[in-house]
Amino acid sequence: ELKVEQNPLFLSMQEGKNYTIYCNYSTTSDRLYWYRQDPGKSLESLFVLLSNGAVKQEGRLMASLDTKARLSTLHITAAVHDLSATYFCAALNYGGSQGNLIFGKGTKLSVKP
């Protein structure tokens, strides 16, 4: 059974600092997804990582995937307050149902001045 673990679950950062959110998953999966959710809002798809070694960057966020280590990271560079949100990762489980996305519990990021 595929399980997805994120850490940390809570992250308080100062503006201008760098940090990394980790997403580990328990069984083979070569597709990993990152989402952002602002308080009381819907989800926003950030990155779709489709293969080992995939790296994608958007602004101050960079996501990578290492399928051998079963690890994806979301790196935040020079954090700004606007990045405060909850970030979810999800891995794709290829079980008999042709695909089931399993989510982590989310990392609540707070960027303080």
Next chain:
Amino acid sequence: DSGVTQTPKHLITATGQRVTLRCSPRSGDLSVYWYQQSLDQGLQFLIQYYNGEERAKGNILERFSAQQFPDLHSELNLSSLELGDSALYFCASSRNQGFQETQYFGPGTRLLVL
């Protein structure tokens, strides 16, 4: 605005009842996905439809069912409702059928079962 619409925004009902949630995908998108978000269960993928056919199934209860119509809108039917079904239900859409591309999420329907 993602272009995905969901109705209603809020729904309050009683245990044992049945409700229908509606989702209209972005223009041109053929896939619709349904998700549930609750404090207890976190975020869960429920089901995906592509061009009217079921393509993937997640942790969807037997009391729940969905369909996608010829005009590509989708409905999620929740029956014999229990208190634990109270949650935010999101739908998302994408152009193609696989989980290979960005999904665009609707604003969600907040369901409260009393």
